[in-house]
Structures are given as C-alpha cells and as structure tokens.
Amino acid sequence: MMPSPAADLFPLHEKLSESRVRYKGGEDKVPLLSLSTVETKDLKEEMINNYSSGLSSTSRSMASSPAADSKLNSKKRRRCWSPDLHRKFVSVLQQLGGAQVATPKQIRELMQVDGLTNDEVKSHLQKYRVHVRRTDKVSVAKSRGERPCKTSKNGNSPTGSLELARSMTEDYEEEEEEEDVSEINNQ
C-alpha cells in the first residue's frame, strides 16, 4: 500500500536568481544561490551533488523558528531547479539528442531524480527550449549585426548607443548539429 504522505503542504519558497536578469540596471551577475529543498518532513531527497564551495552547508540556519515563519509564507511548493539539477537536466538532454527532440519522460527516466515528476520536467523543458531558442537567435543575430569593421575613428556609436549585448556567460552553447537559422526577429 501506499500510505502516501498525503498532500504535504510545506512552506517552501523558491528564490532562484538564475539567468542573467537584466532588469533596468541591466547589470546582473549570477550569484548562484544554492537552494535548499527543505523538506519539513522526510528529507530523503536524493542528494544531488551539492557543489557547495565551502560555503553554506552546516545546516544550522532557519528551522527552529516555527512561529517565525515569514509573513509571506506561500503554501505552494514550486520546484526549485538548482544549478546542479539544471546541469544534470541539460546533460541528459544532450544525451537524448537535443532539447527539441528529447521527451520529458525520457529525461525524467534518465535523470533518475527522486521527487522529480513529469510535469516539472515538462515545464522546465519548455522554459529551456525557449531560453535556448532565444540565446541561439541572439547568437546568430550577433554574428550578423556585429561590427567587424570599425569605422576607423570612433568604433563606438556616437548617438546614444545602447549596449544590448549582455555578457552572456552561457555555460553550454552550440549543441551538436541542428542549427537552423531562423529569421531574425527583433522586438
């Protein structure tokens, strides 16, 4: 039988600062905040390699503050995709032949991450696909809109040139084959 822990509603807040949020400041770095899947109940989640660089760890924070729950304690559990988990995700993704051909089910099966469900992978995959498409396009657009020739004298646009090119420290770029250069669409 499956006792099923029923719907555990634990307050879990996800604060993922992944992605280079450009926002108005445009300046943003990737702090890579490790998330803690704090399971108020059975925390037997598969211990994914926590690349903690000698930081954090010593689980000696929060907890012991039941009544001190933050005022904004959402009762929703949003799956937090830690950078590591994402790494694995991408890894498996590429193993399957690409984000566009990989199926959520296969990904889930290959990842073998406990607690990870189809829907979560599906959603994440969607996001990833869009993200990849975007970066891809930008990549191409960059190559196209690049300025290989500097107009001698003043290689900078004089009239208020807004730098759009964000330092994309993309981890993995350029997959294997499958590179369609769609029309360049600019907002």
Add this chain to the structure above:
DNA sequence: CTCACAATAT
C-alpha cells in the same frame, strides 16, 4: 510595470 519562472490548462 516588466521579467522570468513554475504550475496549470488546452
């Protein structure tokens, strides 16, 4: 108010 993310609905 815009952005990105995850969940949910189609």
Add this chain to the structure above:
DNA sequence: GATATTGTGA
C-alpha cells in the same frame, strides 16, 4: 507531448 495561459515573486 507540445504549446498557451495563468499565477506569483522580484
């Protein structure tokens, strides 16, 4: 399974 929509947090 792919895509759209919605809800939410920053």
